[in-house]
Amino acid sequence: MCYGIFRLDWLSINQLKHSSSVVEFIQSLRGTNVTDEESILVTQMKRRIFLQSSLASGIIMAAAATGLLKPGTVLAAAWPANAFAAKTIDDALKQLYGTNAVTESKDIEIKAPLQAENGAVVPVAVSTSLPKPEAISLYVKENVQPLAAAIDLPRASGYFSARVKMAKTSEVRAVIKSGGKLYSTSMNIKVTVGGCGG
Amino acid sequence: MARKMKLRTRTREGKIEILVLINHPMETGLRKDKKTKEKIPAHYIQKMTLHHNGQLAAEANFGIGVSEDPLIGFRLDDAKNGDKVKVEWSDNKGETGAIEAVVEG
Numbered sequence: 001m002c003y004g005i006f007r008l009d010w011l012s013i014n015q016l017k018h019s020s021s022v023v024e025f026i027q028s029l030r031g032t033n034v035t036d037e038e039s040i041l042v043t044q045m046k047r048r049i050f051l052q053s054s055l056a057s058g059i060i061m062a063a064a065a066t067g068l069l070k071p072g073t074v075l076a077a078a079w080p081a082n083a084f085a086a087k088t089i090d091d092a093l094k095q096l097y098g099t100n101a102v103t104e105s106k107d108i109e110i111k112a113p114l115q116a117e118n119g120a121v122v123p124v125a126v127s128t129s130l131p132k133p134e135a136i137s138l139y140v141k142e143n144v145q146p147l148a149a150a151i152d153l154p155r156a157s158g159y160f161s162a163r164v165k166m167a168k169t170s171e172v173r174a175v176i177k178s179g180g181k182l183y184s185t186s187m188n189i190k191v192t193v194g195g196c197g198g
Numbered sequence: 199m200a201r202k203m204k205l206r207t208r209t210r211e212g213k214i215e216i217l218v219l220i221n222h223p224m225e226t227g228l229r230k231d232k233k234t235k236e237k238i239p240a241h242y243i244q245k246m247t248l249h250h251n252g253q254l255a256a257e258a259n260f261g262i263g264v265s266e267d268p269l270i271g272f273r274l275d276d277a278k279n280g281d282k283v284k285v286e287w288s289d290n291k292g293e294t295g296a297i298e299a300v301v302e303g
Contacts, residue, residue, distance in 0.1 A: 079244045084261040121265045127211075127273075140263055144228065148263030156248060156256040157213055161271030164263050165226075 084147050089139045089173060092147040096137060097182060102175055105130065105183035110174050112189055116166060119191040125161035126174040128183075133158030135177040141186075142170035166191050201295050205285060207277075209303040214277035216248060218270045218285045220295065226262040241291055248272050249284040277301050 083095035093100040111125040126136055136158065137150040148164045158176060166172075166189060173186040202221040207214055220243065227240025240262065248256040256272050277283070279301055286296040 079259050084259070123269075125271065138263075143263050145261055145263060147261050149258060149260050151256055151258040153256050154254050155250060155274070155276075157273040157275045159213070159215075159271070159273035160256075160258075161269075163265040163269055165265050 080150065083150065084145055086145070086147060089141060089146050092137075092139065093175065093182070096147075096150055097135075097177060099182065102182040102184040105176070105185055108174055108176055108183060108185040110172060110185060110187050111161075112172060112187065114188075115190040115192060117192050119166040119168065121163045122166050122172075122189060122191075123161070123163050124172060126159065126176075128158035128176050128178070130158060130176055130178040130183060133176050133178050134180075136160045137175045138162070138164065139173040139175070140164055140166050140170050141173065143167050201293070203285075203295055203297040205283070205297045205299040207283065207299065207301045207303065210273065213273040213275060214281075214301055214303055216272045216274065216283055216285070218246075218268075218297070220268050220270075220287060222267060222289065224262070224264055224266045224268060228262070241289060243268060243287050243289045246270065246285065246287040249286075250274055250277060251281050251283075279303050 080096055083092045086092035086095055090100040093102065105128075107130045108126065108128045111127070112122060116122040124138065126138060128136075133153055135150065135152050138148045138160070139146045140148055143166065149160070149162055151160050158178075164172075169188070169190045171186050172189050173184055175182055175184045177183075204217075204219040206217045206219075208217070209215070222243055223241055224243065225238055225241040227237065229238045230236065231238055242262050243260050243264070246258040246260065247254060248258075255274060258270070260268070274283075281301040282298065283301060284296065284298045286294065288294045
């Protein structure tokens with residue numbers, strides 16, 4: 001019997017919270033009813049699995065072990081903790097994409113103020129004209145954790161905006177993955193200490 | 199525990215832009231309470247997904263570098279008025295939220 005390693009999709013966890021039983025959970029994910037035979041299988045599996053960590057993981061394991069759930073339905077990208085913990089942009093890139101080889105590109109535009117009065121709220125918008133953008137990530141070089149956001153774009157266009165925190169005056173870098181390659185551009189944003197508009 | 203969320207759609211540069219605002223402290227875990235000198239525990243949004251007519255359009259991971267009360271913008275190439283969009287998020291403490299809206303350019 002093989003459990004495999006399942007990374008929990010947060011959406012599945014959401015559904016799990018609203019499900020009172022394994023059977024209900026599987027039904028909510030599959031969208032089809034569970035047969036009597038399958039529900040007996042689930043009960044047997046539950047007895048055999050030691051629900052050590054939490055009810056949620058127990059239910060997932062039971063569901064996965066019985067083969068009623070294909071890994072694809074449970075699997076989704078986990079939050080990339082290592083990339084966010086990285087202290088440099090290069091490290092974060094390696095953790096996220098497996099490489100830090102980036103090409104400077106003029107096809108990426110960062111829209112942000114040249115000078116920010118309040119480093120706690122700096123509006124940044126990234127857009128690109130690169131074909132088929134797959135992912136965008138945004139970095140503030142001088143922050144303790146440079147990676148601010150990493151976005152996968154299965155269908156959305158190459159655009160992302162957010163307000164980021166900046167510890168001090170720093171380079172802000174946007175990296176776009178397109179056609180399996182990384183492209184990047186950066187700009188310098190001055191942060192006025194004290195935020196009194198000096 | 200439901201947090202305030204707002205979702206607004208508008209047309210920008212020929213595309214539909216989705217703007218989401220969430221009331222969330224986005225606590226970094228690095229700040230100290232000035233009186234007690236104790237670290238304030240981290241509490242921030244880690245994941246956000248955007249679904250367009252039921253299909254995953256964008257999946258974002260956030261770190262502590264995103265500001266308090268995040269205002270997040272995505273754009274969709276192929277959206278039109280009347281389409282359904284849904285944004286869901288979860289944070290490092292297991293809190294979640296979701297909001298749905300109909301696209302109005």
